[in-house]
Amino acid sequence: MSSSIISPDSHNSIAAKPKLIPFIKQIKPALWLIPFGLFFYLFQLAPMVWVFINSFIYDDELSFENYSDVLNSPFMMQAFGNSLWLAVWSSLIGLAIATLLVSSLRRVDCKLRDGVIAFTNMSSNFSGVPLSFAFIIILGTNGAITLLLKQYGLLGDFDLYGKWGLLAIYIYFQIPLAVLLLYPAFDALDDDWQSAAALLGAKTSHYWVKVALPVLSPALFGTLIILIANAIGAYASVYALTSGNYNVITIRIASLVSGDLFLEPNLAAAISVILMMLLAFITVINQWLISKSYAGRK
């Protein structure tokens, strides 16, 4: 399109002239987008493209060998299973606790509310390595609370370095994120609705099941997706807690590209693509659920 406008001997050059000036005028501002685009390409797009293409390359040939290797390996499937188990349960429990907190938060005075929001803002950055260390200090094998609880025989066979310990850490870092994402969404609830429901004879539980939760469902599902993606992609906490000995998918990917031996970047690329497809699949299901919900039908 541009070349036909600029070419001087084209018969409609006179008609195109008013268009020519804005076009040239737009070149200079467009130049300002180039550095941004370049850095974004180098550090975000190019690695993604590399991962996608190389996941199909096995021994310098185009094949699905990497994928079948991953899908046929019980070890990899266990990693996917562990990641999904941790992600789904920590997201559901974290979301439930956050919903409880936010719904109560709207009923207390605003000084306490501001304080709590400021605290969650801050603790949302308390994750990864420092958080794992805090958990080791209090709940590790020689942790202060572990020893205290063991004295009274209360802890049973809780092991911080196994799946229940990891679940506890995951829930801990999911709660602040869920609160920050849900808090604005609760503005959609009108206080009069609860009074109206009560006037019509509904109990509080009725109000929540029939009115509040359906209205909030898009926000709840949307938050759930972000929490699941956040948990599946988590790496630092597991790595710091178990030195990479607990089998989750991010640990597998990292050890295939930066471990001491057995470097197989193309296999890591295939796992990454499967992981991204899994996330995309969860998002699609989620969108479908939102469209089916009360708010989606409106």
Next chain:
Amino acid sequence: MQNVNTHLHKTVVYSIICLMLVPILATFIYSISSRWGATILPDGFTLDWYIKLLTDPRFLQAFGRSLFICIAALLLSVALVLPAIFVVFYYFPKLDKLMNMLILLPFAVPPVVSSVGLLQLYADSEISLVGTPWILIGTYFTIALPFMYRAIANSFEAINLHDLMDAAYLLGASTTKAFMLIILPNLKKGLMASLFLSFSFLLGEFVFANILVGTRYETLQIYLYNMRQTSGHFTSALVMTYFLFIFLLTWLASRFSRGIQ
């Protein structure tokens, strides 16, 4: 009835917050105690762990490196994002939709996945980037991008960009001058809030630092991880110092964002 309910809600809020505070408080008590065995309270209190930490040259170096990387990454982000958003909003408003999709990518792609590609692309290239702080600065730009873009774009939506620019032109200013003297001061608060917020989570970034650089350029998080075998009291002093810094940054961020409203 109303009163009972308020008490119930207060109890819920307080109990969840207390549960969230337990790891932080326990770490704090651990960091100032000389020895803490199987008792409710530690045997004695001391500030030795903090003195030991703050006089450790390796800690100070790691902290300095982290500050350098975060500040450099944020400066780069501002230099790249600010002109780009201005151009998008003023000249190509239709691109905003595309930009909003692009900035979701750093969110949607886990850092572990990006680092697979980054390692292969930049390990053997002519200027080897892997193992240097420069690759971290580039990747931290992508992590900060979604937050910076949203915050700055919100500020742009709040001001009357086209009217302000027209007024500046009418008074004889060039585009650059109008941008620097009229638009930039209007964005200051939103920009500062997003900068402090990005700073606080860039300081906690571990995945890229560990996989792409590791011990070759020891940042704060890597130092923290490498200290895991030392005394628990020492590491808790380290965690608390880090947390204090995060507290400071988020407090500054909230001060600036309160200024917006």
